[in-house]
Structure formats: C-alpha cells, structure tokens
Amino acid sequence: MIRDNIFGFISQFMGIETVKYLAPHLLKEADLNDPISIESTLLDREPFVATNISGRTPSGDLVRGKFAFVPLLAEYLTRQVPVPRSVYLPLIRGAVNKLADRGASFVGLGSLTGSGLTGGGKLVRPVNTYLTTGNTFAACSSVMAIEKVFEKFNRKFNKGTFTVLGATGSIGTAISHELAKRLEGDAKLVLLARSEVPLKNLKNEIRKPFVEYSTEIEANIPLADVLVVTTANHNCVVSCDMPKSGSVIIDDTKPWNCDPRLKDREDVLHIDGGLISVPDIDFGMNMDCPEKTIYACLVETIILWLRSFEEDYFLGKVQHDQLPIMKEYSQEYGFELAPFHSFNELIPEKFYENFSNRCNF
Numbered sequence: 001m002i003r004d005n006i007f008g009f010i011s012q013f014m015g016i017e018t019v020k021y022l023a024p025h026l027l028k029e030a031d032l033n034d035p036i037s038i039e040s041t042l043l044d045r046e047p048f049v050a051t052n053i054s055g056r057t058p059s060g061d062l063v064r065g066k067f068a069f070v071p072l073l074a075e076y077l078t079r080q081v082p083v084p085r086s087v088y089l090p091l092i093r094g095a096v097n098k099l100a101d102r103g104a105s106f107v108g109l110g111s112l113t114g115s116g117l118t119g120g121g122k123l124v125r126p127v128n129t130y131l132t133t134g135n136t137f138a139a140c141s142s143v144m145a146i147e148k149v150f151e152k153f154n155r156k157f158n159k160g161t162f163t164v165l166g167a168t169g170s171i172g173t174a175i176s177h178e179l180a181k182r183l184e185g186d187a188k189l190v191l192l193a194r195s196e197v198p199l200k201n202l203k204n205e206i207r208k209p210f211v212e213y214s215t216e217i218e219a220n221i222p223l224a225d226v227l228v229v230t231t232a233n234h235n236c237v238v239s240c241d242m243p244k245s246g247s248v249i250i251d252d253t254k255p256w257n258c259d260p261r262l263k264d265r266e267d268v269l270h271i272d273g274g275l276i277s278v279p280d281i282d283f284g285m286n287m288d289c290p291e292k293t294i295y296a297c298l299v300e301t302i303i304l305w306l307r308s309f310e311e312d313y314f315l316g317k318v319q320h321d322q323l324p325i326m327k328e329y330s331q332e333y334g335f336e337l338a339p340f341h342s343f344n345e346l347i348p349e350k351f352y353e354n355f356s357n358r359c360n361f
C-alpha cells in the first residue's frame with residue numbers, strides 16, 4: 001500500500017554527547033565546560049527535522065517518515081527540579097507541529113517526550129495529527145522477550161521472583177498486568193517504584209494473591225530472578241553489583257537506567273528491551289541502536305500510520321488489553337524481536353550456554 005502522507009517521530013537527546021555527535025551546531029555558542037551555558041543555549045534553540053526515514057516493512061509495505069529532535073536533554077526532564085513545563089512543552093509541541101507541517105499524519109512521541117511529563121502526550125496534541133507514545137508495543141515486546149528467554153532455557157512461569165522496577169509507569173503497569181496473567185505455582189510478582197499510593201492501587205487492580213509491592217528499591221533488586229526495568233530517569237538506578245547471580249534483566253529504559261558494566265557480568269543476562277528487527281528501513285542517521293534494529297515505540301508509530309489510524313493511540317497509561325492486538329498488528333507487517341543485545345552489543349550464543357546452568361528460575 002502507498003500512503004500520500006508520512007509519519008513522524010520525535011525524541012529529546014539522551015545526553016550531551018549525543019548532541020555533540022548528532023547536532024554540534026546547536027552548541028556553537030555554548031561553553032562546553034559549563035552545564036548552565038549548555039542548558040541556556042539548548043533551550044534557546046528550535047526543534048528541528050533531522051532526517052528522512054524510508055524503506056519497507058518485512059512484509060513489503062512502503063515506509064516514509066521524518067524524525068525530529070527536541071532541543072532538550074533527558075536530564076532536563078527527569079531531574080528532581082526539571083526545566084519548567086512552560087519551557088519544555090512548547091518545544092515538544094513545536095517538534096510535533098514541524099512534522100505535521102511536512103505532512104505527518106501520525107507522530108510518535110519517543111523516549112521521554114511521551115512520558116508522564118507531557119500527560120503521556122495529551123498536553124502536546126496538535127490539530128489534525130494523531131499521536132502515540134509507542135509504549136504499547138514497547139510493553140508488548142518486553143513481555144515477548146521474557147517469553148523468548150523462558151523458551152530458550154525451557155523454563156516455566158511457576159517459580160521465582162518477577163520484579164517490575166517502575167511498575168506504576170505507562171509501560172510498567174502493562175507489563176505488570178501481563179506478567180500476572182502468566183505466573184502460577186510458587187512464582188511471585190513484586191512491583192517497585194518510589195511512590196507508595198500508585199503501587200498499592202496497581203496491586204489492588206491486579207488482584208492476585210502473589211503480588212507484592214515496595215518502595216524499597218535497593219533492598220528488592222537483589223532478590224529478583226527476573227527484573228524488568230521501566231524507570232524514566234537520566235541516571236543509573238540499577239548498579240552493577242545489585243542484581244543477584246543467575247538473574248535476567250529486561251531493560252526498557254532510554255537513556256539506560258542500568259549500569260553498562262552489567263554486560264561484563266557472566267552470571268547476569270542483561271537484555272536491551274523493546275528492540276525490533278528492521279532489515280529494510282533506512283533511518284538516515286545513527287539512531288543509537290544496533291544495526292538493522294530500532295525501538296518498539298518507533299515501530300508502533302509505523303504500524304499505526306500504515307493502518308491509517310485516525311485517533312490518538314492510548315496516550316497516558318498503556319491499556320494492557322491492547323498488547324495482544326498490537327502483537328497481532330506487528331505480526332501482520334512481519335516485525336519480530338531483534339536478536340538479544342546488551343547495551344547495543346549482540347549477546348553471543350556461548351553466553352547462553354554458560355548462563356543456562358546459572359539461571360535460577
């Protein structure tokens with residue numbers, strides 16, 4: 001099918017190094033040794049369209065889109081005192097409008113631009129263009145990754161501690177519900193985040209006896225056999241020594257909230273979550289993903305655009321009952337999980353052979 005319009009996708013920069021690499025012109029007048037100078041220079045910039053996206057889905061449908069950057073660093077949105085909403089919202093809205101002006105009928109709000117900060121995107125909604133956060137397929141592909149690990153090691157969901165860090169977020173909530181459907185026997189589900197009330201509400205919503213919740217993050221991470229990380233932070237939440245030997249981590253965060261040294265631990269399987277194979281799509285620049293892969297949230301945007309979706313797709317919290325539907329859509333276009341990577345490096349087959357004896361679920 002050929003569409004006469006395009007899709008769009010936006011993101012903030014993950015960190016200052018990404019700006020230096022991908023858009024050094026933005027920092028021309030900044031003192032690179034002074035974070036305040038960098039911040040004021042960036043916030044003075046306009047969002048801009050950085051690249052064209054073109055190619056085909058695995059099923060052969062034509063894909064045409066554009067990617068725009070919002071001149072913000074992840075840390076401006078996630079630190080304890082973020083830049084004011086009156087500053088970041090117009091920048092995010094501006095990026096969406098730029099794409100709409102260039103013919104984007106459907107726009108994905110990547111990384112932190114569609115998180116709680118923008119009401120899951122509701123606050124940046126323009127006229128005549130529909131939005132998604134891409135979080136439904138991100139959550140769906142994480143659950144698929146867990147299933148693939150269990151299949152690989154021939155394990156069942158009937159024992160061990162399954163922990164969702166960032167359980168009350170948009171992605172975390174859906175993953176928690178989906179895991180709860182699969183667990184049985186002696187398995188238990190532990191929900192972790194910093195605020196207690198949303199955790200309690202989520203536990204009540206799930207209504208299964210094996211669900212626990214806690215705000216004691218450092219105490220609980222070392223108890224997890226399977227740890228799903230869905231926090232929205234700009235710094236490290238899971239340090240290298242926290243996870244126990246034999247555990248599996250599905251890390252959905254962007255920027256990464258797990259210590260990259262985890263990839264050197266032979267007794268812990270750390271997997272980059274939400275990574276999808278896209279053998280025939282050219283993104284026009286280095287998207288900070290392994291070759292021929294891209295994030296699930298961008299793939300969700302492509303899928304909804306190809307389906308001519310004419311409403312926003314569940315902005316705010318992911319509706320967990322949408323996960324099987326999104327999985328079906330993705331299969332229709334031939335999208336599959338990418339081979340497992342850890343911090344963008346392919347996990348070699350030898351790793352699994354050694355890990356198989358160590359994994360403790």
Ligand SMILES: NC(=O)c1ccc[n+]([C@@H]2O[C@H](COP(=O)([O-])OP(=O)(O)OC[C@H]3O[C@@H](n4cnc5c(N)ncnc54)[C@H](OP(=O)(O)O)[C@@H]3O)[C@@H](O)[C@H]2O)c1
Nearest residue numbers: 138166168169170171193194195231253254274295296297
């Ligand atoms: N791979 C992909 O395709 C893809 C797609 C979209 C998003 N993402 C990434 O997925 C992550 C989650 O996105 P989201 O939209 O679900 O975020 P969100 O709705 O803002 O949720 C964040 C969750 O993390 C918790 N949290 C934040 N900081 C924490 C900390 N230091 N310790 C423990 N819990 C913490 C929050 O609860 P409290 O505030 O109560 O702690 C909340 O439960 C982000 O990193 C985003 O960039 C990946």
